[in-house]
Amino acid sequence: MGKRRKGREIVLQSLYASLISGGDVLVVLEDQLLRRESAPETTTFARDLARKVKANRPGTEAWLATLISARWDPSRLGTLELCILHMGLTELKHSPEVPFRAVINEACELARRYCEDGAIGFVNGVLDRAAHQVYPDAAAVPAAGVLDDDDDDAESGSPEGGDPDAGDLDADFGDTPLRGDAAVDPGKDC
Numbered sequence: 560m561g562k563r564r565k566g567r568e569i570v571l572q573s574l575y576a577s578l579i580s581g582g583d584v585l586v587v588l589e590d591q592l593l594r595r596e597s598a599p600e601t602t603t604f605a606r607d608l609a610r611k612v613k614a615n616r617p618g619t620e621a622w623l624a625t626l627i628s629a630r631w632d633p634s635r636l637g638t639l640e641l642c643i644l645h646m647g648l649t650e651l652k653h654s655p656e657v658p659f660r661a662v663i664n665e666a667c668e669l670a671r672r673y674c675e676d677g678a679i680g681f682v683n684g685v686l687d688r689a690a691h692q693v694y695p696d697a698a699a700v701p702a703a704g705v706l707d708d709d710d711d712d713a714e715s716g717s718p719e720g721g722d723p724d725a726g727d728l729d730a731d732f733g734d735t736p737l738r739g740d741a742a743v744d745p746g747k748d749c
Contacts, residue, residue, distance in 0.1 A: 563657075565597060566604035567646060567665055571673070573609060574642040584613050612649045619648050626685050640678050643669045647686045651693050659690040659697070 573588040580587065588609045592602055612619070623644055627636075636644075647666035650657055663686045670682040 562598050562601045563604050564665060564668070566601045566608060567669060568672075569595065569597070569601070569605045570609050570612065570646060571639070571642055571669055573605075574612065574645070575639060578638060578642075584609055608646065608650065608654070611653045612645055615649055615653055616645070619645050619652075622648060622652075622689070623685070626688055631681070636681075637674065637678070639673050640670065640682060643674070643678075643682055644685055647682070648689055651686065651689050659694050663687060663690060 569591050570588065573584055573591050576582070576591070577584040577587040585606075588605060592605065597605070623641075626648075643666050646669075647662055650662040651659055654662075663683060666686055667679050667683050670678045674682075
């Protein structure tokens with residue numbers, strides 16, 4: 560497993576654990592890091608990402624609401640999906656050194672590993688839409704191959720195996736009507 564991939568996994572687990580325990584995500588992250596034997600690069604990456612997620616949470620939540628509210632009922636999102644989306648959106652906006660396709664691919668890998676099957680396409684679609692907003696010129700160019708930002712575990716292809724509709728939210732979820740005017744609760748998740 561690559562250093563950044565492992566770092567993202569540790570941050571995801573820390574975000575989730577902080578929600579369950581009510582603890583501060585940075586304190587929970589330090590506890591998680593103490594329990595593992597991670598490379599210094601992994602630890603540095605995880606700390607940096609967790610700080611960015613925490614510092615930018617209000618803006619990320621507002622952005623997420625605009626990305627999904629018109630096409631999906633936010634109350635149907637699971638806690639893990641919200642945490643993955645928060646991490647991905649934070650990286651897209653606040654970590655320009657990480658290629659946006661790597662951010663999307665890594666978020667899809669986390670969804671594949673920790674969430675139900677349908678979450679992968681949803682995470683992919685939301686982050687693809689966000690990438691088009693952050694990088695309007697670059698996001699319009701089709702992926703050229705390597706999507707992973709770790710040299711030691713690079714993969715090629717699209718997160719959804721070349722599915723042309725993978726970035727379209729309706730491709731995986733149909734035209735599901737919203738169940739109400741629910742919005743993402745800023746205090747609820749991630």
